[in-house]
Amino acid sequence: MLCTIVIEGRLTSSAETGTTREGREYTQFQLIHRDRYRDHNGRWVEAKAMFFDVMTWGDLAARVRNLTRGDQVVVEGGHLMPYLNDSGLPTLKLSAKNVSVSMRFTNAHAGPPTRQRRGDVVTTPDGERYAADVYPEIATDRELVHHTR
Template structure:
């Protein structure tokens, strides 16, 4: 069974930054701070302890994160797993993002779709690689064809 989760928080410390692995793969990383709020026993809103997440994104997602977000932006990250490590007395959770989106809780966003590169393959949620010019781009709706 796979563990999926989402966390909303603010990008802290610095803008998302590019990094490279020893074998040359490039990704983007940033630190996310999440401060939970809850109602205490008296019914008043209270703030919990800040949780820190070290987020990593790869591929096209990394390019989009780098082009879209900066320090102090409020984002929503979805992922499939996390790993804990301690640094400077704080527990940090390492996360590989499946998706990163702008949080609309405190602001607005205007989505901008990039043109699809038809020479590139697209990985589906099932793990299947499809050509960039797959059937979804070229299919004629049944109603229009009739």
């Protein structure tokens, strides 16, 4: 049976890496997909969340190991297996053929954000300069942080 699925979702926790007894590298992570739709009154309604446990192998596993909680990704996979997770919620386990960072809601990035150091400066698009620790939500934007010595 041939089955391919493409899903977009956010990681619920950072990717975890390991090796099998035979030495084959794998990385696994869980995605949550929440769909929204408009009801008959035109209001947005959140659909029930769907969870996916994603397994990657070999070179792909090495490439996705830096994904962290909250990263939005698109996964192409197959070999679906339904089960109930530890919380009793229905979950699908799938083996990924490809994983890419989604840019639908934000700029592309993968891996841990750049940690700020004392003395880092944020320059806004208007040219204003602030200490990075004053605006931590901006300081995680790699384009704006400038390290000073």
